[in-house]
Amino acid sequence: MSGFTYIEGARRALAEELERDPRVWALGEDLGRGGVFKQYDGLQARFGETRVVDTPISEATIMGAAVGAALVGSRPVVEMRFSDFALCAVDELVNQAAKNRFMFGGQGRVPLVVRQPIGVWRSSGAQHSQSLESWWVHIPGLVVTAPATPADAYALLKAAIRCDDPVVHLEHKALWPLSGAAPESDAPAELGRAAIRRPGRDVTIVAWSAAVHEALEAARLAAMEGVEAEVIDLRSLWPWDADCVLSSVARTRRLIVAQEAVRDAGFGAEIVATVTEALGDRLEAKPVRLGAPRIPVGYSAPLEAAYRVGPDNIARAITGMAA
Amino acid sequence: MMWRIRAFERAAEAGLANGHVAGAVHMSIGQEAVAAGVSAHLIKADVIASTHRGHGHSIAKGADLHGMMLELYGRAGGSCGGKGGSMHIADFDVGMLGANGVVGAGLPIAVGAAQGLRLLGRNAIAVCYFGDGAANRGPFLESLNWAAVFRLPVLFVCEDNSWSATTRTATMSAGPGIAARAESLGVPAVSIDGNDVEAVDETAGRLIADIRAGGGPRLLHARTYRLKGHTVTDPAPYRPAEEVAARWEDDPIARNAAELKALGLDEDEIAAIEIAETRRIAEAVAAALAAPFPETAAAFDDVQDVGRPAPGAERGLAHPLPAEHAA
Numbered sequence: 001m002s003g004f005t006y007i008e009g010a011r012r013a014l015a016e017e018l019e020r021d022p023r024v025w026a027l028g029e030d031l032g033r034g035g036v037f038k039q040y041d042g043l044q045a046r047f048g049e050t051r052v053v054d055t056p057i058s059e060a061t062i063m064g065a066a067v068g069a070a071l072v073g074s075r076p077v078v079e080m081r082f083s084d085f086a087l088c089a090v091d092e093l094v095n096q097a098a099k100n101r102f103m104f105g106g107q108g109r110v111p112l113v114v115r116q117p118i119g120v121w122r123s124s125g126a127q128h129s130q131s132l133e134s135w136w137v138h139i140p141g142l143v144v145t146a147p148a149t150p151a152d153a154y155a156l157l158k159a160a161i162r163c164d165d166p167v168v169h170l171e172h173k174a175l176w177p178l179s180g181a182a183p184e185s186d187a188p189a190e191l192g193r194a195a196i197r198r199p200g201r202d203v204t205i206v207a208w209s210a211a212v213h214e215a216l217e218a219a220r221l222a223a224m225e226g227v228e229a230e231v232i233d234l235r236s237l238w239p240w241d242a243d244c245v246l247s248s249v250a251r252t253r254r255l256i257v258a259q260e261a262v263r264d265a266g267f268g269a270e271i272v273a274t275v276t277e278a279l280g281d282r283l284e285a286k287p288v289r290l291g292a293p294r295i296p297v298g299y300s301a302p303l304e305a306a307y308r309v310g311p312d313n314i315a316r317a318i319t320g321m322a323a
Numbered sequence: 324m325m326w327r328i329r330a331f332e333r334a335a336e337a338g339l340a341n342g343h344v345a346g347a348v349h350m351s352i353g354q355e356a357v358a359a360g361v362s363a364h365l366i367k368a369d370v371i372a373s374t375h376r377g378h379g380h381s382i383a384k385g386a387d388l389h390g391m392m393l394e395l396y397g398r399a400g401g402s403c404g405g406k407g408g409s410m411h412i413a414d415f416d417v418g419m420l421g422a423n424g425v426v427g428a429g430l431p432i433a434v435g436a437a438q439g440l441r442l443l444g445r446n447a448i449a450v451c452y453f454g455d456g457a458a459n460r461g462p463f464l465e466s467l468n469w470a471a472v473f474r475l476p477v478l479f480v481c482e483d484n485s486w487s488a489t490t491r492t493a494t495m496s497a498g499p500g501i502a503a504r505a506e507s508l509g510v511p512a513v514s515i516d517g518n519d520v521e522a523v524d525e526t527a528g529r530l531i532a533d534i535r536a537g538g539g540p541r542l543l544h545a546r547t548y549r550l551k552g553h554t555v556t557d558p559a560p561y562r563p564a565e566e567v568a569a570r571w572e573d574d575p576i577a578r579n580a581a582e583l584k585a586l587g588l589d590e591d592e593i594a595a596i597e598i599a600e601t602r603r604i605a606e607a608v609a610a611a612l613a614a615p616f617p618e619t620a621a622a623f624d625d626v627q628d629v630g631r632p633a634p635g636a637e638r639g640l641a642h643p644l645p646a647e648h649a650a
Contacts, residue, residue, distance in 0.1 A: 025442060050442060056472060058465035064431020065469065068449070069439030071420055071432070072370060076439075095425055096432065105404030106625035107415035140626050165627040191629045239630025 004182035006147070006175045009154030010039050010115075014077060016186065017161045018047050021075065024161060027053040027062060028079025028115075036081050037117065037176050059085050063092035063114065067100065070110045070166075077161060082128050083116035083170065097166040098141030113160040113167045118146075119210055119260055121173035123304060126296035131209070131261035136168040137238045137270070143191060144237040146170040148212035150180040152235055155189035162188055172210040192239035196248070200228035202322050203254040205314065206245055206271050208234040211258045218258075218314030227322040229256075237267055242274055249275050254321050255287040258314050263291025285321045290314055324362070325355040325520065325576045326600040328379040331388065334604045335378065335395055335409065339555045343612065344395045347424075348409040351379040353518075353550030356575035357482050358383035360523025361450060361543070364531045368447040370418040370436050372429030375410050376482075376549075377422030380452050386414035392607035398614035405617040406625070418447075427457035430466035430479070437475040448476040448534050456487030458501045464508065467540070471509035474539035478530055479510065481542065482517065484549040489561050505542040517545025518575040521582070548573065 017024045026040065032054045034041035044052040055062050059080065066076035080086040086093065097110045118131045136144045143165050147153045153171065160167040197212060198219050207215040212233040219229040230248050234240050249255050255275050257268035268289040275287060292307045332352050338344035351358070354376070362383035365371070373380040381391060387402065394401030395409050402414050413421035420436060423429050433451030440447050457463055458481065470477045481501050485492055498504065505512035513530065515522045523545060530541040548570040552559035559567070580593050623632045 023443065056465070056468055058469060060462050061431040061434065061465035061469050064428065064462065064466070065435025065438060068372070068420070068432035068435025068437075069442070070435075071415075072436045072439040072443065072445070074439040074442050076435075091425055091428060092431060096423075096428055100421070101627070102625045103403065103407050103411045104413040104415070104421055105402065105406050107403070107413055108420065140632075143627060143629055163629065165629065236630075 003179055004150050006150045006153040006171075006178045006180070007037060007039050009150045009152070009183070010157050010171060011041060011043070013154045013157040013161070014040070015043060015046070017158060018043070018051055023073065024075045024077065025051045025053065026077040026079065027055050027066065029055055029057055029062075029081060031079060035079060037173065039171075039176070040079070059088035060092055063089035064096060066112045067092060067096045067110055070112045071100070071108045075161065076112045078112055078114045080114060080116045083118040083132055084127050084130050086114065086116050093142075093166070093168075094139050098139045101165070102141060109164050110166045111164045113157070113163075113169050115169050115171060117173045118170045119172040119174055120297055120304060120307060123299050123301065124297075125299045129297040131170070131259070133170055133237055133261060134265065134267040137267055141166065142238065143167040144170065145191065145235065146172075146209040146237055147235065148172075148175070148209050148233050150178060151183040152189060154183050155187065156235060158188035159191050163191065170209060174210055189235065191236050192241055194235055194241035194244040195233045196230060196244070197233045198229070198231040200230035200252070202227050202252055203229045203256060203318050204232060204245070204248040204252045205229050205256045205258055205318070206232045206234060207258045208237060209260065211260050211309070214309065214311045215258050215314055217311035218318060221311060221315040222318040225319050227319050229318050240271075245271060246275065246278055249279055250282065253282060253284040255283070256314065256317050256321065257287070257289050258309055259291045260309065261291055262294050263289050264294045266291050288317050288321065290317060324359040324383055325579065326597050327388075327603065328355045328358065328382050329576055330600045330604040331382060331391070332378055334392070334608050336555050338395060338608065344409070345397065346408045346410065347375070348395070348555045349376040349553065350551040350555060351376045351549070353570065353574060354482055354484060354547045355379055356520035356523050356579070357480065357517045357545045357547055358452075360520050361478070361480055361527040363524050364528045365450065366447070367417055368445065369450065370420050370433075370440070370447065371450040371452065372420050372433040372436065373412075373422040373452050374429060374454060374457075375422060375424055375426070376454070377412050377452075378409070381412050381414060381419050381422070384414070384419045385417040386412070386419050387416075388603065389607045389610055390414065392604075392611045393614055396611035396614070397616060398611055399617040400614055404621060427453060427460035427462045429453060430457065430462045431469070434466045434470045434475055434477055437470070437477045438473060441475070448478065448531065450478045450480060452480045452482060454487070455481060455483040455485065455492045455496070455501060458504060459487070459496055463504075467505055467508040467510050467542070470540035474537075476534045477540040478527070478534055479505070479540065479542040481544045483544060483546050486549055486553070488553045489557070489559070500544075502542065502544045505544075510540045510542050512542035512544055514544040514546065517547035518573050518578060520575055520579050547575075550574065
């Protein structure tokens with residue numbers, strides 16, 4: 001591998017878009033110092049304080065200002081530090097950004113991107129670890145993306161910035177240092193297109209973000225038992241690639257959804273429901289949803305571990321289902 | 324202008340009474356002087372963010388009256404295609420970026436619009452209307468601080484009508500008031516009688532000149548009164564009748580007419596303005612009544628480009644199987 005990392009993908013994507021389009025700008029807390037995870041490192045020095053803007057700790061206004069700035073024709077990239085903090089700006093995201101175009105009859109467009117780092121990471125506790133993608137996917141008007149690989153951290157962020165609708169871009173904190181293949185071109189990803197990360201004939205596992213890697217590890221473990229799992233990385237959750245998932249399950253006739261988020265009322269339920277509606281009479285096993293129990297994330301290592309699904313659980317589900 | 328707003332709102336009130344207008348309709352009857360006085364100093368390129376009580380701001384900014392009336396009547400061709408109604412009136416062509424159903428939501432949108440205009444090198448300002456109740460929400464603090472920090476070209480206009488829906492705002496607000504709050508956040512503020520259209524005109528003119536000269540944000544605190552209930556359907560029994568009667572004596576339109584008369588303007592000329600505006604609005608109402616409703620399919624437009632509602636979604640259909648597996 002070339003050493004191209006997830007964080008480098010994100011940083012390079014934003015830099016290239018800032019370079020390409022003078023209407024693009026970024027705003028958020030501590031961006032001048034590189035952001036919480038250094039995903040903005042060097043960008044303010046290169047593009048100046050009016051293109052990479054340090055803001056007060058005012059999440060509602062960071063998001064609301066981005067809506068206003070987008071309405072007059074600029075293309076803001078909003079940083080929320082942690083997905084959890086986006087909850088301080090829910091009105092601005094849900095009632096303003098997502099509704100504007102529809103409510104005003106298509107007069108305005110809100111081409112903003114909200115970067116929301118998600119996921120369990122280094123004992124961060126209950127308010128810095130959530131994966132709330134199902135909330136955002138539920139809101140008509142929002143596009144939701146969740147890269148799992150360095151190449152997608154690059155290509156999906158580019159696609160998000162070029163999208164004319166508001167995009168919630170979920171970056172997993174544990175993936176920042178992940179190394180992988182650099183993208184083959186500087187093209188943005190196609191929104192709504194999943195990737196098959198591992199082909200297999202026996203079971204389909206649908207995952208996104210960090211759970212993709214756990215699913216891949218589980219598939220490797222299951223393969224030692226002679227069960228071949230196909231792993232689909234959704235890449236974007238709205239729109240989501242139902243064609244890819246249905247085609248895969250139509251072949252394997254078995255479905256597991258693995259998500260890091262709380263299982264109940266999560267996005268996995270949507271996938272299971274869609275597959276069941278379309279293929280229910282052709283399935284050879286009941287679909288399985290794997291996700292966190294309905295608890296906040298604990299600080300202490302064993303408590304945090306109780307939240308995680310993990311490759312072993314997924315692998316057991318795979319082999320159990322194929323038995 | 325004040326008469327045009329008054330006539331529009333009288334028509335909206337009548338439309339609601341006879342069942343042609345639906346939903347929540349918030350009147351600004353009694354507050355017309357603020358929108359008229361501020362807008363006198365705005366150019367088309369300037370943008371405004373408004374409140375749920377947004378008819379007056381829109382009309383004063385030059386919004387299309389026929390489009391607005393079609394919108395209230397829920398008809399095709401309305402400013403928002405029938406998707407907004409009174410509470411979400413907007414006319415982006417004249418920089419009217421929308422009335423808002425959430426109290427205080429326009430504040431951050433206005434500061435962001437000002438920041439965006441600056442980034443794009445456009446020489447224009449943003450005006451944000453909000454009520455006295457909004458000053459008790461977090462976005463007020465955040466937005467004023469933000470505008471001051473970035474010295475943004477924003478005029479904050481507080482239309483202080485004393486009421487937060489059905490609660491007297493003074494009973495819910497600590498401290499010496501909105502102008503003092505603004506000053507404490509580094510935003511110069513002026514309090515005036517908002518029912519005096521000359522005072523609004525003069526003060527707004529001065530503040531907007533300061534803003535255009537690069538002076539950063541300003542706040543205009545205009546004391547006025549909502550002569551009607553919170554919505555058209557609210558008889559406002561929580562207000563003492565004497566208070567309302569006394570405030571009708573201070574009706575900005577009647578006051579302005581009296582002042583014009585004192586200056587020597589003929590009574591007939593003043594009446595002619597009223598008649599002309601009433602007729603203009605009556606034409607908009609007639610056009611709205613004659614217009615068709617939007618097609619149901621329009622409910623699926625303008626949601627989003629990618630991932631838009633799937634074909635058949637309106638009939639609750641599941642995702643169709645890809646063709647090769649449809650057997």
